[in-house]
Amino acid sequence: MRAYILAFAFGVGLLQQQAELPDLLWAWLLVPGSVGAFLLWRCRVAIFSITAKILLALIFLGAGLFWAAAFAQWRLADALPHEWEGRDIQLAGVVAELPQANENGLRFAFDVEQVLTEGAIVPRRISLAWYNERRKYAENSVSVLPRINAGERWRITVRLKRPRGSVNPHGFDFEEWALERNIRATGYVRKADDNLRLDAMVNQPSYRVERLRQEIREHFIQALPDHAYTGVLIALAVGDQRAILGGQWQIFTRTGVNHLMSISGLHVTMVSGLIFALVYGLWRRSHRLALWLPARKAAVIAGLAAAFGYALLAGFAVPAQRTVYMLAAIALALWLGRFASATAVLAWALLIVVVLDPWAVLSPGFWLSFGAMAFIMLVTAGRIGKMHWLSGWARVQWAITLSLIPLLLAMFQQVSLVSPFANAIAVPLVSLVVVPLTLLATLPLLDFMLLPAHVVLSGCMEMLRWMSDVPQAVWSQHAPPAWAVAAGMAGIVWMLLPGGLGLGLRGGPGLATGFPARWLGAVALLPIFLVLPPKPAPGELWLTVLDVGQGLAVVARTENHALLFDTGPAFSTEADSGNRAIVPFLRGEGIRHLDAMIVTHADSDHSGGALSVLEAVPVEWLVSSLHADHPIQLAASNKRQCRAGQSWQWDGVRFDMLHPTEQSYSNPKRGTNALSCVLKITTIHGSVLLPADIEKSSEYQLIENDGNALSSTVLVAPHHGSKTSSTGEFVRQVNPRLVIFTVGYRNRFGHPREEVMERYRALGSTLLRSDNDGAVLLRFADSKVAVETLRALRRRYWQDT
Incomplete structure (x- = not known):
């Protein structure tokens, strides 16, 4: 089966x-x-x-x-019609999940019960943001936002759009994530006088659980108001991983213990086993209870109920689901008095997960959790002979560490080298001390347990921080091809097969010498590291216009060099285009450092990701029009100002800076757009012009100074297709065969303007838009420009057209 x-x-x-x-x-x-x-x-x-x-x-x-x-x-089928995007709709419904606070307000899932706007069609579950409103009282401006609790029924006016995310190589697929969580529209709550709380609590089990999670989170914050790791304890108790600060996540990732900071299968199993042992020990002491129901069966019910309750409290993520289903299979076998093999239990858990959530197979957690369990069984189940518990634990840790290398490199392009040592410290401390104390603190009158839990966690964090600071704590590389990952996994299986005297497979004789030549498995791992991604030939240019929403980020590669032109927008204090799109792309493509990073001007949609890139990737020199005291300038070690007339060559490809001029910097009335760095890249196969956010006056200045230099095969449209740019004279002077508009889906500026696009169409130019086409991949080679768009190249059925 x-x-x-x-x-x-x-x-x-x-x-x-x-x-x-x-x-x-x-x-x-x-x-x-x-x-x-x-x-x-x-x-x-x-x-x-x-x-x-x-x-x-x-x-x-x-x-x-x-x-x-x-x-x-x-x-x-439960979709928001296109005609109802961006329109005011009045709804009545329930706050369905734990609200998440950020610097701009709140975000929460909302179950729609009634659509009050006549004719409107709205999906049953949507994701909403309720932004802070600034109101001025006397001399002070204060933020006014109603208190939102899980399980409340509200009448609100919203504006919605269909789920839409950026599509980039090696990037996160928001549309798939939203589909799996049944989020069929996103939007925000409009300011309206009739936004009203209708009921304080809707009496349904799922909403009750979410309210309990919120109450526990708030209780932890009140009990430990100024403690550094309160967010980690919240994550361990209720699965709210967003409570963990970005810097702490970086430590967990670099040390390979981030699996412990969510409700992992280890935590669920530990809680279930603890309750099982407790109930079994107490139940068997009562003859009346034991005669009514055997102690083992009673303990099975209690252990499974504890596992299910903890997983439910934690949001029921894939690792927790997998563990609950496995424990359910074991519980059924114990209840019936039948033996269940470990592989059969894992298989039935797999079936239940994919039947109830077919999109779980797209989650990294699915592969990591089931992969780890499969390899644990490989090195433990069916082996004969006695082994010391410490040797067995070391074998399991070795199997997990080794087996996850191909998966981690395929999904994240990095693996922690200090992970075995960090887990040796963190697993017993977190799972056996911190988690039990934290869960006890969720009970009435036991919140004093939070303080010792925080003390132990603080000590653990100090050790993890020290390991994280080791210069070579993390191995980062390119994304290996799928066949190399498969070969590597097969090689690891071969390496972990029985190889010693007295080891054998269950049901068969012990093998005197084990499987031969297990070292050959290491050879199968080599392609993961040695098969490098393709790169441009001499004289070729590979250009990737990333999809960063309403912003700009372009990566230009020659044979031996890489340049980043602008860094996209920032989304919040901890999320920006740098860490969400640019760094994953660079890492996945095997670009270990940037020879140059150009930040064209100070506007946040072009500079928002720069600090994240500087932190993650070595940058040889920064070129920008930023002021000397700008945070990006202060973070860079080697920097220079972009000026017209600068030029250089890399591997037979020429780079020319066309703007701004010396006079542009001396004019105090010029805005940031007028200081945009304009770069032209020229190859024997074609050329591309990157004008950033220049507007009409800058375009006229470029035409006047050197109009012939503007002619280009490809143009990234200035200022995202704004009506303040792309004048008729500029468009005719550039005369591009391909024009790319970098815009956000349904952006509030209305970019690109229809009249602007019509100017390019009149010249016969092909038009692409990042909101419709995703990242645009250009290869200047073989006397032509090959063009691919990622939405077409990596088309999936859930992507909106």
Whole structure:
């Protein structure tokens, strides 16, 4: 049965890679296939039996595919119509999840119960932001925001749009994330006098749980108001990982213990085992209770209930789900008095996860949690011979560390080298001390447990901080190809097979010498590190216009050099285009350092990610028009001002700075857009002009100074297609074959303007937009410019068109 479960899960995963959903009518083919498999199996002929098993595996694969397709069609049908995007809609509904506070206000999930605006169609679950309102009282300006609690019913006026995210190589897919969580529209609450709380609490179990999570979070904040790691304790208690500060997450990531700072399977198992042992020990002391129900069965029920309750309190993430389902399978086996193999338990847990959440296969947590459990079973289940508990623990840690290397490099392009040592310290302290004390503190009258939990956590954090500061704590590299990851995983399996005297497989004789030449598994790991991504040939230019919403970020690569032109916008104090899009792209493509970073001007949609890039990637020199006291200038070690006339060559590719002039800096009346650095890159295969946010006056100045230099094959439209730029004279002078508009979906400025696009169309230019096309990949090679867009290249059925 395990093979058929794997086939079903493979079918679910196969569906998630499709650009379009299949017609569910094809699912009827599974019926005659099932009948055929049954008839072949009934023949009792060996070859027919094998054929039946193969056919049955294909049927399970198809069942998984069509099960996921049916889920997807049902969820996609609950959509916000395009005609209702950006319009005021009045709704009544319930705050469905734990509200998340940020510097701009609150964000929360909202279950729509009633659409009060006539004719409007709204999905059942949406994500809303309620922004701070600034009101002035006397001489002070204060923020006014109503208190929002999980489980409350509200009547509010909102503006919505369909889920839309940036699409970049090696980047996060927001649209897939929203679909998995059934968030079918996003938006914000409009300021309105009739926004009103209708009920303080809606009496439904799911809302009660969310209110409890919020109350625990607030109680922890009140109990430890100024303590450094209150957010970590909140995350361990209720799964609110956003309570952990960005700097702390960096320590956890660099030391490889970030799995402990969520409600991991280890924590759930520990809580379940503790309750099991407690109930078993007490129940067996009562003869009346033991006669009514055996102590083991009572303990099974209590342990499983504790695991489910803790996982529910933590938001029921994939690792917690996997653990609960595995414990449920074990509990069922104990209840029935039957033995259940470890692999069978894991397989049934896998089936339950993908049946209830077909999009779980896209989550890194799915692969990391199931992968870790599979390798733990590989080195523990079915082995014979006694082993000291310390040796067994070391073997498990070695298996986990080794087995996750290919997955971590494939998904995150980095792996912690100090992880084995950090986990050796953090696992016992966090799982056996901090988590129990934290959970006890959630009970009435036991909140004093928070202080010792924080003290132990602080000591652990000091050790982790020291390890994190080790210069080579993290190995970072390019994203390996899929075949190299598969080969590496196979090699690790071979390395971890039994290899010593007295070890064997359950049900068979012990192997005197174990499996031979296990060291060959290390050879299979080498392609992960040695197979490098392709790079431009001499004289070629590879240009990637990243999708950063309403902003600009362009990466230009030659054979041996890399340049970043602008860094996109900042989204919050801890999230920006640098750490969300640019750094993952650079790391995934194997770009270990930047020879130059150009920040064209001070506007936040062009400079917002610069500090994150400077922190994560070595930058040889910074070129900008920023003031000397700007934080970006202060963070850079080697910097210079961009000026017209600067030029250099890399690997047969020429770079020319066309703007601003010396006089531009001396004019105090010029705004930041007028100081935008304008760069032209020229190859023998074509050229590209990057004018940032210049406007009409700067365009006229460029034409006057050297109009012939403007002619280019590709143009990234100035100022995102604003009506204050792209004058007719400038457009004709550049005469581009391809124009790229870097704009955010339904941006409030209305960029790009229709009249601007019409000027380029009149010249016969091809137009691309980052909000519609995602990142644009350009290769200047072979006397032409090859163009690909990531939304077309990596099309998935959930992406909005």
